[in-house]
Amino acid sequence: MADHVDRVLEQWARERPDLDTSPMGVIGRLGRLSRLIDAELRRTFAAHGLDHASFDVLATMRRSGPPYRLNPAELMRSAMVTSGAITQRLDRLEARGLVARSPSETDGRGVHVTLTEEGRALIDRVLPDHLATEHRVLSGLTDNRQGELAGLLRELLESLGDRGH
Amino acid sequence: MADHVDRVLEQWARERPDLDTSPMGVIGRLGRLSRLIDAELRRTFAAHGLDHASFDVLATMRRSGPPYRLNPAELMRSAMVTSGAITQRLDRLEARGLVARSPSETDGRGVHVTLTEEGRALIDRVLPDHLATEHRVLSGLTDNRQGELAGLLRELLESLGDRGH
């Protein structure tokens, strides 16, 4: 029983036995899983005319609850992308009528982003499909193993400073 | 003790209590970790004039062992990117003299990619720094926890068909 990363570690052990390559057992696998899963999720998004970036914004707005209004800065922190990326995401979504931008009343620099009725309808339509895909992707692990995994990932995230808010 | 994804799950539980969003506990965290870790690794690569894509090719060639020769197709499978991406990676590396391309003697379609002496020297210079960074990134978990995590990630990868070779 060996996956791609096991082969990689074998190769390193042969070529550079002087180095401790064990961290690759975690980080290499995280990278590969991320790519594999993203490719899988992409198909579901595409089936609804979306991509990961657009889905991410719509989902973030939707789960914020009524009145479905956030700032670009909040979206930026949630998505962990730069401000330029958020501007462009919002440009695309606004052009499709899925979100609307309006100036903040209290801060002359600020902008309100609001989910339109169409945007809300779309994300609520995509969500069940998306969750079914995620469920399927993880179906190789029992619920218990999934829980263990989530716990370890949370530990690591917290150690890297990924606190909520 | 709650990370960003815990907040997300709380929001979904409030807004869409009808949906089972538990898979996000794993997949959402995988995505965030991947972004955080990539950003961290990027700094080490940049300090040596590299990016993730270039490092990946050089490392794959290096660990393949003498004579440090692979095909674009093998690099493609290892990196999980499209053939166009590999072509472009090789263009960049070749322009810098870090790899060399030559036609295959046995297959008219094929190309040999070889690590140049400069390429080998560079990757051997970067590797210790890179591993130190990876080690530091994981230092929030004990060795045992890292091992558990690697095991769970391998289980998931195998269930998704990521066999070695």
Add this chain to the structure above:
DNA sequence: GTTGGATTGCTTAGCGGTGAGGTACTTTTT
């Protein structure tokens, strides 16, 4: 042999991201 399907690597348009920088506004300092 010939034919038809794989396979190999390259090309290119388009997309989404970064990073540096800019403008406008707010907050803090003095």
Add this chain to the structure above:
DNA sequence: AAAAAGTACCTCACCGCTAAGCAATCCAAC
């Protein structure tokens, strides 16, 4: 009150990847 520092969002040049398509070659079945 004025100056300085910080914040919010946008702009734009550049970069790497995908996806679709192409030409060349291999190989397996007839």
